[in-house]
Amino acid sequence: MSQENKEELQSETQVTKEETPQTNEAAAEAEAIENEFDLLQGEMTSLKDKYARVHADFENIKKRLEKEKYTAVEYANEKFAKDLIPVMDALHMALSSTASIVDSAEHLEKLKEGIELTLKQLTTALEKHGVTMVAHDAPFDPNIHNAIQSVDSDIIDTGQIVQTFQTGYKYKDRPLREAMVVVAN
Template sequence: MAKKHEHKKKPQEHEEVKQENQEIDIEALQKQNEELQKKLEECLRAYAKCENDKKILKKETDAMVDYAYEKFAKDLLPVVDSLELAIAHANELENKEEAFDKLVEGVELTLKKMLDTFKNHGIEPVEHEEFNPEYHQAIQHVQSDEHEEGDIVDVYQKGYTLKGKLIRPSMVTINKK
């Protein structure tokens, strides 16, 4: 048993070594803590910048949405002008039959102008060559010897696409034998 006690360090020596290790650890920890504090500050700054950028992007996006229709609206103003002129001109004519003819002519020209404006903005009418349930809504079935089974017989309301995406289906009557 005497040998076992010889290998043991004296309690006082053990405390000194422990204290030295603690001092080294404290210094290392303080240095690590300072580095972590710097990195935390960098992260907080980066987070604040991201939040500010997010607010700026939202504000810009909101402004873009608010004014997205500006060009379209400006392009429609001549259509409104044409309708107003057609009505004013028709009211000036004393011969009501002539006024009616002129009004119809003005409305036709205005419709053409409107459809041209639509086309310039990617709004196209749906084609009606053959029934397609993706673009047509069958609202009625009729029997017609002049048409093949499933053919479109009549179009009640035109459908339109916006840059290829359907925004309103055509309402049609189809032949059912």
């Protein structure tokens, strides 16, 4: 072999040797990228699964809260109704007690006493739940009073309530029924 051929062969060998490490590095890099891709794909699958579970939990909680809300609204007056049951009992007792009383004067007195106690019991139950009577002695307020008549008066100041025809009621600050009143001019 001539010197030139040897140099040429040597040069080709060097090129081959140089290409081999690059090819090995590229293959190793491709394998590393593929492994990283597989890891990321597995992580993505895991995150999708977690997302699906969290979303399902959220939907279940949302449905449960909706159901609880409707139940709460449906049974919101339960305490109020329970507090009115003793009033009903008192009225039933008043009716049943009339059969045993013979004297009409005594009967009227007992009936009046029973009605007063029942009214007091009902007023207490209503106040317990925020229902109050509109004040009769307060100045006229168009938000809670309905003036059905006005009268001239030298004794009572203008705008003062002279007489109440029908009691008004409020639930907390909202009027349930306006009081029907006569107002002084």
